[in-house]
Structures are given as structure tokens and as C-alpha cells.
Amino acid sequence: MKTPHIARVGAGVLLSAALAVGAADAQDRVKMNLASSYPSTLGVVGENIQRLIENITVLSNGNFQIRFFEPSALVPALEVFDSVSLGAVDMSYTTTGFHVGKFPGLVFFSSVPFGPSVSEYLGWIHFGGGKQIYDREYNKLGVQGFQCGVVVAESSGWFREEVVSLDQLKGLKMRFFGLGARVMERFGVSTQLLAGGDIYPALELGAIDAAEFSFPTLDRKLGFYQISKHNYFPGWHQQASFVELIINLDKFHALPKSYQKMLEVACGEANMWMMAKGDATQGPAIAFHKSEGVEIHKWTDEQIAAFRQAWEEVAEEAAADNLLFSEVYGSYKAFRETYAEWRDLGYLK
Template identity: 50%
Template sequence: MMIVIPFLLLLGCGQSEQSSEGTTSEKKVRWKMASTFPGSLAQIGTLGVRLQDEVNKVSGGNINIKYFEPSALVPPLEIFDAVSTGGIDAGWSTPGYWAGKVPALQLFSSVPFGPPASEYMSWIYFGGGKDFYEELYARHNIKGILCGIIPPEASGWFREEIKGPEDLKGLKMRFFGLGAKVMEKVGVSTQLLAGGDIYPALELGTIDSTEFSMPAIDLELGFYQIAKHYYFPGWHQQSTFMELMINLEKWNSLSETQQAQIEAVCGDNIRHAISEGEAIQGPALKTLQEKGVTLHTWSPEMLSIFEKGWNEVVTELVESDEDFAKVWASLNEFRTNYKVWKELGYIK
């Protein structure tokens, strides 16, 4: 025994040293991540900051993905190209911003009259959506990872009450994604502005109205100071994915463990986003009402007009873009099959 015990102790020390060497042998990652959104903005910004912090913890400091505010590295709407070329290591955004480059990516951001978070995620992870998403980005030398999802948005801030479709005609409005194309069908002139540019444009009259996000975020941006009529539901964004974009060569240079650590944190970010996103809307709505905001819901007639416009838009996009057609067919088929369970399993 006097011989065996020291031997075992030495063996244990050797294993400990070997394990330590295995942990530290991975190349340390020090990346810069440009963001489309300010880090202080609820969810769409704070989830990116949370990603930075949690990846650092989970990796034991081995992976540092530093969050940079909009325009600190590149302008918000140029992040796609910068990540693709390797000009920056990573980006924090939502896929809908890249419609002009890859129209099909819009279907991974939000879909008018589309699925709530649970159904959307089911299609992504168990209906083939993730494969399409990763393939579309890989063509542009980008690794895309869905890394958050937020609850329904409001559908617009207006200076005057909207009593019918005629009140929309001729309005200049900031609008995002596929919903913008629908608004154009009903006579609205739309433009895409980054979050920080919206309030000044609204204040100066460059735009007449705007949509941006959910109540908790819209409250922070102060739109209520200019427009007092706030409309629901957000038919154009019933749920919206956030994403981490990484230069594909940089991603491929990581070890399997490092890749798994980043993906695990993004999965946890989605859990955090769903629970937080639902919790913070009630207090925000109460505050907005106290500030004189009138909450409106669209009439069934107006929602029908928007849905008719969406059906026209999606038909045009399917006919004009092969990738969009493939992704839309996949999502549509999944939703058709899911509908049976949705109607049977959930209280209406």
C-alpha cells in the first residue's frame, strides 16, 4: 500500500496536468461584433450584450466576442457585407435587414400573419428551416446562428387615428421587412431606417409615421412624444428572430467545443428572450397610456386588407425568387400540418 498510494497520487496529478493542457490548448478567440441595434435597447440590443457576456463565462474566458454599438465599426446596414468579406468577425442583427441581398432571408426574421414563437421555432429546428437558413448564409461566407426571438410587435405609431384604408394612402412611413411591401400595396410610401434614425425623421416630418418594435422598446425610443395613436396587433411581425452572424472562415477555425459553446449560449438566449419579452410588455403599455398614448386594435376589415396585400406580395416573391419559393413552400407545408394540432391542443 505504501507503494501503490504515491503511485496513484502521481497518476492523478498527471491526469490533472493533462486535462489542464487540453483545456488551454485551444486558441483564444478575440472577436469584434458589430451591432445593428444599441446595446441599451430592450431585447434587440441587450440580447447581443448578453451573448457577449455569457459566451465569455461558458468558455471560461477563452472566447471573447466584444459587442460594438451601431456604426462603431461599420454602419448598421453594412454589417452583412463586412462579415462576409471578413472586414469584421461577427455581427448582431436580424435577417430581415438583408432583403436586398438575399430575399429568402426575410422568412427567417418575421412573416406577416406568420407563426408565434413556439411554432416558428418548431419549423426552424424540426421542419427543415435551419438547413435552409444556414445554406443561404454559407453562400455568402457567413455562418448564421439564430440567437434570440422576440414577442409580437406593434404595427405602427400614427399622428392621427386611422379610421379606414383611405387614411393610409400617401403616408410616408418607416416600416420593416416583408410588412413594408404590404403597406405599399395599400398606398403607403415606406422606407427602412435604422433604429437611431427614426425619431429624428419623425420629429422633422421626413416620415409621417413609423413602426419599430414591441411596446417596451418603442417606449425607450420616445415615439409617444410625437405620435399618440398606437396600433395592434403586429400582423407583420408576430415573432422575430435575432441572429449572430460570423465570418465562415473564422467559424471554421474554431474547435468543436468552441462552436458548441457559442451555439449553446444562443439557445439559452432564445429561452431568455421568450420569457423576458412576454414579461416586460404589460408595464410598458401602462406607462405609455399614462403618457397620453391611445391604444388601438385594427378592425377585422383592416386586417383583411393587410392580409390580402400580403397574399399578393408573397405570390410575387415566390414567382421572382427561387430560394424564396423553396423556403416559403417548406414553411407553408409545416404550418398546414401543424394547424391540426394547434386547433385541437390549444384553447382559442
């Protein structure tokens, strides 16, 4: 199969390309602790961080070791940001959405109601100005962050009764995440943010009436189908959500450049892996839910339109209230407007 063209090139040029000429620079041994907001057993999300840690181990020949701690083993699951900022723990696997109370503008780096596809989202973050703001704000707080995995579209939640009219939402106590919670509040829902493991007991005890958490494979893991029999789609509140790896900024700067790059590249790859795995694996979980007597519902076009309008009001008010929210929302909207023409032109409907 050798082509005549190969023969034209001097064999020396080609064969000098061969392997290994001895061994070079030694690698630093580094150990770090990671306090996770998500349990290692949590399907795709938990697998993603285990896989990332293993990749870093292999990339560094075992010299850069990250020790995983389950949620609340070192610090409470929703309080990891402060601990990393202080340096009390080295790093965490979490989401900007868990710090929304403190940094309302930064929730755009986790998930946005009626938000973009993964591709458009990454386009804005990496090439539309998003990451400059994210880095600037996190660095101010002593933290370096990386988008480090994507939760693809979610379900809109689990309800005990069929939601025929949005009026039924009034007075419900519901676990809800991020900016979507503020949308639900417009319909009279009383929302709470609970970490994954705390949702089932709260539902079981009746402390909450309904809950949204993630997509079917993860919701199945948490067992919501045992208590609530009405599962709603699409997840207008989280069409795509990033999880992140955050590391204390001083400790990040103290790392060798090669290890800094391992975090960056392995997190970038984790986005790709988790997007693919999330999207590929929902079918069997939906089928399982059906087999357990769950009814799968889709919001009507009118209901979706009502949620969308409420979201736009929430966003405008939040932008008027908070300078950072306004800056990030402005950058995000400007990018999405330019993108809309390309999406319409480039993609089959």
C-alpha cells in the same frame, strides 16, 4: 429521507461519481469583434447580446472574448452582412430582415406577416427544413448564422392621427420593416427601412409621418410617444421576429469545437430568454404610454382581413419572381399546414 432503494446499490457506484480529479486540456484564447446592428442600450434586444457575450465569457473561463461595437462604430448598422461575409469584421448581431433587398427569400428567417408563434416558427426552422436552407444560403455567402433571440409580437406602429379607414394610409411616409413594408405599399404607403436610432429624428423632422419599430418596451426607449399619439395593435406584420448572430464562415470553422458549440447553445438559450423577457415586460410600457396620452388602438377584423389578403398577394407575387423565395415559402407553407391540425387539437383556445 434516505430510501431503502439507495442502500441496494453499491455505495461505490454512487460515491465514485464525486468531483474533480485534476485539471485537463488548456483552452485556446480567442478574441473577436462584433459589429452590432442594435445598440447595447436598446432594452431587451440590447440586453440580449450583452448577456450572450457575458455567457460566452463565463463558459470559456474568459478565453473566448467577444468585443461589442455599437451600430456604425465599425460599419453602418445595415451593412454588417457584407462585412462579416468579407471577414472585415468577425461577427455581427443583426437580422436577416436588414438584408431583404439582397436576399428576398431569407426574410422568412427574420419575420413573416401573419407568421407563426415562436414555437411553431422554431419547429419549422429546426425540424421542418428551414435551417437547411438558411445554412446552405448563408454558407454560400461565407457566413454561419444562428437564430439568437426572438422579438415577440410587435405593435403595428405609431401614427399622428387615428386611422379610422385604411384609405388614410395613402400617401403616408412610414418606417416599416421586411415583407410588411410591401404590404403597406399596397395601401399607398411609401415605406423606408431605417435603423432604430434613426427613426425618432426622421419622425421629428417630418421626413416620415409614421413608424413601426418593435414592441412597447422598445418603442418606449425610442420615445415615439412624444411625437405620435396613436399606437396600433396587433402587430400582424411581426408576430415573432428573430435576431441573429452571424460569423464569418472561415473564422467559425477555425474555432475549437467547444467554442462553436458555445455560440450554438448560447444562441439557443438566448431565444428562450428573450422570448420570456419580451413577453413578460410589455404591460408597464403600455401603461406608461397611456399615461403620456397615447391612445392604444386595435385594428378591426375587417382591417386585419385586408392586410392579410394583401400579404397573400405580395407573397404569391414574390414567389413567382424569385426562386429562393419560392423554395422557402413552399417549405414554410407546407409545415404550417401540417401544424394547423395539431394546434387546433392540442391547444385551448
